[in-house]
Amino acid sequence: MIRFNRALRPFSVMSFDLDDTLYNNHPIIKAAVKAQQDYLSALPSYLEQGPKYWQQCRNEAVLQSPELADNVTKWRQHTLRLALSKLNLNADDIEHHANAAYNAFADARSKIVVSDDVLKLLDNLAQHFTLVAITNGNVEIERFNLHNKFSLVLQAGMHGKAKPHKTLFDKAAAYFDIPKSEILHIGDSLDTDVQGANNAGCQSVWLNDQGATYAYKGLADVEIANIHTLAHFIK
The missing domain is CATH 3.40.50.1000 (HAD superfamily/HAD-like)
Known part of the structure; x- marks a missing residue:
């Protein structure tokens, strides 16, 4: 047509x-989100925050920095650091887990x-x-x-x-x-x-x-x- x-x-x-x-990006993004979530869920303090925690932090991140809405990579990376910073982790652990969780997402995201x-x-x-x-x-x-x-x-x-x-x-x-x-x-x-x-x-x-x-x-x-x-x- x-x-x-x-x-x-x-x-x-x-x-x-x-x-x-x-x-078709739907199964790709679903797998990427799952890969990130699987990594984060292995952290007991993250898992304790409940299923709505990621979205709450994502919303908070873009309220703090509205320009993130134009850059989904930085938005995700900023949200990861924000979410982990609320778990009483030290700075090195926050950086390590934020990078590792993002890499889990990015690796699955590119399996196209x-x-x-x-x-x-x-x-x-x-x-x-x-x-x-x-x-x-x-x-x-x-x-x-x-x-x-x-x-x-x-x-x-x-x-x-x-x-x-x-x-x-x-x-x-x-x-x-x-x-x-x-x-x-x-x-x-x-x-x-x-x-x-x-x-x-x-x-x-x-x-x-x-x-x-x-x-x-x-x-x-x-x-x-x-x-x-x-x-x-x-x-």
Whole structure:
């Protein structure tokens, strides 16, 4: 299925969201959260705090430092140190356990295998367009099989404010010295991907395959139900 809500203008760059656009991130993030929780639960003083302790500390962390909302890596690392600091551990133990718990999360977070058919699609698109990744997530792309597929990778926090803010799109356009209208952004979220691209003056493709409810009521330029529909744009 492909639906054009607006006629596309010529574009030279295709930018991709990563999580839940090029692979199913749900089991990956679930496993990563479990790996972190398993590590922390081995600490008796942490386990005693109860099942809501992590979320309480996470909420507290972003209230203390609202800028963490744009950097999920720092938000998690800050929350780990905050949660452990409340357990009467010494400074060395706090640092050790915070790093070890985060590494448990990051190792599981990177156990992604993008399917061969998606890799082939990207290779085919790359013969006609410059490919870029623009993500709000904290996946370490160099640790799995998307590591050599993009000319530029921009991550929220590290390179600018999270989508739907337009910063990452601005940076992509400046990097390639092109008008933002020449970027066609593809993503699964209306709230972050489509709204962000629209805010920035880029063109947008909504991959509508999550069955989620979104707050944003604007339209993508194009709506698709399967990532392989992008082959339509290969001349």
